[in-house]
Amino acid sequence: MFVNYKLLKVLLMLNVSVIQPGIEQTFSHVDERDKRRKVKKLEEKRQWSLLSVFLACLLACTVTTAVGVLILSLVYINNTQLHSEPELRATTIAILQKAVDPKFQFLNHLPKSKVFEFPGGAIQWARYRNNIKDYLSIEEEAFGRSLNSQRSQMTLGTLRIKSNGLRAPHWHFNANEHGYLVQGTAWIGVVDDGHVVTTYNVTAGQVIFFPKNTLHWIKNVGNEDCFFLLFFSTHDELQTLDVDDAFFSTPEDIASRSLKPEGGINFIRTFHKQKEDQGVNLPHNLAELVTNASYTQSPDNLVWRYFYDLKGSKEYRFPGGIIQLAQYWKNGSELSKNEKIFSTFLNQHQNTLALSTLKIYNNGLRQPHFHFNANEMGYVISGCAKVGIINTQGTTEFDIHIGDVVFFPIGTQHYIKSACDEDLLFILAFSTGDQLQTLDMDDYLQATADHILAQLFFKKQKLFRVTM
Template sequence: MDNSAFEMHGDAPQKGLSVEKMNIISRMEKKRQWSLVSIFLLCLLACTITTAVGVLILSLVYINNSQPHSDVYFKPEAQPLQTEVPMVQTAVDPKFQFLNHLPKSKVFEFAGGAIQWARYRNNVKDYLSAEEEAFGTSLNSQRSQMTLGTLRIKSNGLRAPHWHFNANEHGYLVQGTAWIGVVDDGGEVVTTYNVTAGQVIFFPQNTLHWIKNVGNEDCFFLLFFSTHDELQTLDVDDVFFSTPEDIASRSLKPEGGIDFIRTFSKQKEDQGVNLPPNLAELVMNASYVQSPDSLVWRYFFDLKGSKEFQFPGGVIQHAQYWKNGSELNNNEKIFSEFLNQHQNALTLSTLRIYNNGLRQPHFHFNANEMGYVLSGCGKVGITSTQGAIEFNIHIGDVIFFPIGTQHYIKSTCDEDLLFILAFSTGDQLQTLDMDDYLQATADHILAQLFFKKQRKLNTMQAFLLLIAVKGSKEVTFVCTY
């Protein structure tokens, strides 16, 4: 028979011991919990104190900087103490991000001509004004792949043989007659050709080339380079005189060897655009031959003789790559395909806007745009993320429109407004005009956006569509410019 009373009293010591252990464990857990809470509170207090100190320091700095103060500079003992007044930096008009008054820039004079630049400069001290710096900085920060230079060569003057390390070169001859030379890889093929006003020349990056004025009047070129960094160029005469005499002698192997090399002397003046005073004694019976068309048209394009694309208020012509070259002649196809083979090539165009004509608001999908005003005057409007800007333009001004920036150009003079334009693409230019994107947007979307009755907007869209259907040339223009 089981004795329940015995069992109960026999378990009592064990239960007492268990209760005591549980109490000890409970006290330990409470102490550990209190230790964690203490650590947390201590960290919280430290963070609070650190934050308060930081706020106090920032407040003191702000108060100190917000109060006007003067820096005292000690001069030599003979001079009294003076307080230097800090120079106030005047704000530059935002329009100079898009506008450069090139006639006001520095003229680099040579014996045979002159060069001027609208470009980015590594050394800010090379800018003549804050406005010029704003334009150069804009070209660089927008990664425009754009630099513009004007080159004037006197009669019989020579732009020395040279090449560019970091850019392709596209040129438009505004005035005069020139003879061009291009040396291909390996020097096995030399392409020479003549250009006259209205024609385009192209030199791929690192291609040796020269330009010689063979007419009686000055040659005036507009040159566009596919770089937004400072242009890097090397002339042949500079290379020659930088080469040790023995190296030049062993490389060129002239009759007379190193003694002949030593007969050359470097001129004191830069020969970038060369015209020796005794040229008649140095050169006799010069020959200005023209290479076969298959070679010439890689580096040459007759822009003035190319197809014209009409639009209401003006006309445009292109020297560019065409995806569909069915309307190009054989020589134009050579230029189009050769252009597209080179990375970072440009598109060149002429844009003529008649008196009071308008190149309506538009933007380019795949290119930055740079332009030079050849004749006339006008008004330019730009709409960008920074707001709307409008300014006047005149002969010699350079304009710049970053990719995707909507802009318009209006002629405001009695004569035509004529531009030479360059676009930073070797592909076919892609453009969208205001009337096209408004016509393409559903009328009920426009009604909701502009708080305008739908039937009114439908009437405007129908009118825009009628214009597009009537003029096939306008449609072509919209697709290509």
């Protein structure tokens, strides 16, 4: 077989010329895909780069804001601490006044407050609370904060003790206690600094006094409930410790070494704390526990330091009613022997209170007056009245009924008008251990020269000579 090499060479050249464009076209497609892939990768990298920058900026802004808020908070706290207490109190009162009726600076509807129930009785409070959540209403809070901001040196509680019930032995760290027995018969115990236990009976209308940090207890020895009004000489949260709480908070070995009971620490371990608070105690098996109770009476010179017969004291009459006072008297010449003991002992302690009963006859008026040296707090025992308070903000007037509590800051002129068919009876406390100093409207107007009054009221001078 003969091969024509020339023809073969021509054919090969023709094939190459035909195949070459196809090969070049194929490689060109490959290059385009590679380019698109590279462009896509570059775009993705660019997008991730922008996102990273954005996230980094967001994180930086967040950290900067947090640091700024922290710095501002620290500056605010420091500036707040630099402010004086009166300024802070004034701000607080201003906010409260906007939120509630201004009368609740001076009025507390105690029957609406929380009742603290115990096996042997119950307690209610008109007082300042450290924790705002302890108030049941903004009105109650306004009253509590008013007592505190005005540095009233006053807290009020009602104590009801069932027959045979016991207000557990206790003491108060930050307040003297003054009580008025509205109803019932009670036996009182006091352990004074001379380690002398003083016991005595109290009946309705009489007053008790326990100095700060003095251990004391109250036992109902009658058949009806005892009902006490208790005033404490503090505008802060009252701090009280009951003996059972103190006992169970003491380590067993410490209690054993201190008390030295027969049986030692094993005897101490036989005591178990009750699940419920024993503030007012009345065990269900009391008859098994106590078979021969003794209620002895201590000598008068001890008893009458803590006890005062207010209902039997001198009556001070005014046109609308009667006032009686359990207080320190600078001139005790008109006091009985026992009243002198109380008056002297009261004045020996700091931040004590003066107690008073105020009876206003039907439609009677306790005219506008104010006290130089004391805040005043009162509880309505019976009747109803209209109360007016005159201060730099103007006149605030409101109605009061049984169980209501009122507060009059020092120097605030106020009046009380009986508005019921029955007499109004108030139990009042004043934040002074000295003799109460009071000035009535008729006294200060009559003591002012008639020509001064004429000039002040644009009336002829002779008019004041006749009428005042």
